[in-house]
Amino acid sequence: MRFRNFAALILPIRRLGSVHPTARIMCAAVLVNSLGSGLFLPLSALYFATVVGLAPADLAAGLGIGALAGALAGVPFGVVADRFGARNVLIVLLLGTAAVIPLYLAVTNFWQFTVTVSVIRALDRGVSGIAAAVVANVIPGAAERTEVRAVLRTCLAMGLTTGSALSTIALSVDSPAAYRIAILADALTFALAALMYLRLPAQKVPPRTAGTSAVEVLKDVPFLGITAAFSLLGAYNYAVAFALPIWAVKYTSLPHEFISAAFIVNTAGHLLLQVPLARRAKTLGSAIRMTVVGGALLSAACLLFSWTSTGPTPVAAALLLTAVLLNLVGGLGITSAQFFITSDVAPESAQGQYQGFVSTGMAVSGIVAPTVFAALPLAHAGLGWTVMALLFLLVASVVPSLVRAALRRSAGQRLESPLQGSTHGPG
Structure with a gap:
């Protein structure tokens, strides 16, 4: 079954079939990617606390630093996207995230955790902003862009919800092996999403307006x-x-x-x-x-x-x-x-x-x-x-x-x- 028909069945979106083809590709990628995130996030704290042995205070501090790194990453990645094309940079960031997530398996202390989570949060925040830029560059008209982004948010919510439901399997097993499999599955979904975005047509980089700077x-x-x-x-x-x-x-x-x-x-x-x-x-x-x-x-x-x-x-x-x-x-x-x-x-x-x-x-x-x-x-x-x-x-x-x-x-x-x-x- 083609994705557009499948999506029309599972999503509460009556007109998905009429949405721009870019939206259908991005919706599939977001759905797959968020499935992995929904799988790992509910058990991530347990993994780092029980398997790695990090104290709750260290977890909170590392996550706080990671959130700050993510907040600082949006504009720099956006500048790169404007120069080299949002679609190309988005694919690179997704593949980079897929490569970094397995490093969680090697984490043994606070600083390793903090550096790893900071890199992942920075890449992930870059993905979020650049995905919006992909929509803006491909979809004509703000009203159409708004609807497409709403479709993508719905796909995101569905993926996270489904992934969270699947995480109960790993939680019920409650073994280091189950948690590690979930980490690798999360990394795999980022790689699969990157491959899906390769189906998007290469985007022409808009010419920079006279007087427009990189910031x-x-x-x-x-x-x-x-x-x-x-x-x-x-x-x-x-x-x-x-x-x-x-x-x-x-x-x-x-x-x-x-x-x-x-x-x-x-x-x-x-x-x-x-x-x-x-x-x-x-x-x-x-x-x-x-x-x-x-x-x-x-x-x-x-x-x-x-x-x-x-x-x-x-x-x-x-x-x-x-x-x-x-x-x-x-x-x-x-x-x-x-x-x-x-x-x-x-x-x-x-x-x-x-x-x-x-x-x-x-x-x-x-x-x-x-x-x-x-x-x-x-x-x-x-x-x-x-x-x-x-x-x-x-x-x-x-x-x-x-x-x-x-x-x-x-x-x-x-x-x-x-x-x-x-x-x-x-x-």
Whole structure:
């Protein structure tokens, strides 16, 4: 069976068959690659703690340094992609990751672990940003790019979920050999993904616009602001994944089954709603409105989370699930808007470094967000949730001004380079 037909059966995407051929190839690669990641990630901590013998504090420190290395890697890899072609660099990074992952088997101490995980995180973050640049370079139009990226995120979620389910086999065996096989399987999926990307046509490197430097994104103040805003709004991911379990146990009388139910709703919602919401971002104006509305929904979700600490259990349970749904819809809407806006306002000749910077912003969000939730709602209960609600509302409200500033900057550059055509969709 051809992949497009298979994907149409297993994905909640009714129009996958009409998606650009590049999307079908990338979806297959992402699905395979994320399958390996989902297999290894749930048992990675156990492997390094029980087989290698690293202390929890060493694991946390090594992972923190690795996350920092990943955050710093996005722009440099993006610059290389702009020069040599995003598809070519993506393949090299995937093969590099496949070669480095087996080094986990040779790790015996903290420094070996830290160096290895830092290299892998840097390569992986580069893959994330450059994959977005591949979409931007191949798919015409920001609306189409937004839908394709939503398809890819759905494939990613499916692969991680399936891989995590398979990891239960290794966990049930609970032997060093089972963990080592999982590591090698993860490396193999990176290599297979690289081979799949070879099916993509070689991309023509867009000519560099006059006056564009290798670090143009770092001079683009409006785009820096847009990335910072979406990185802050991206903290919504950790409201359920990080804050909810601790909040429910510490501040509510809800049974633990409701925590599991919230996770199921959140996971299913990501699979079912990612693409339909992405299709609503048809113009720059609609993407901006989705951001503002999404911020309001995130704000409302924070207030509902805070109210679950009062009242009878049935009411608290209803409030909890409603808050999860509002957080989900608002967050996915913002994610779709981010795909559209960051693709549309970035220069076509520098999509690699611009998308690499966006990837860096999301990496920083992943580092900072748990600390923010720990310092606000988990430490100060209702007051903390209220501050989070105001933060989401405020950040979302400034995005329209930042986008207008980015468009003014872009228009000024086009006036300086009259041969360059506009790439922006209608507002």
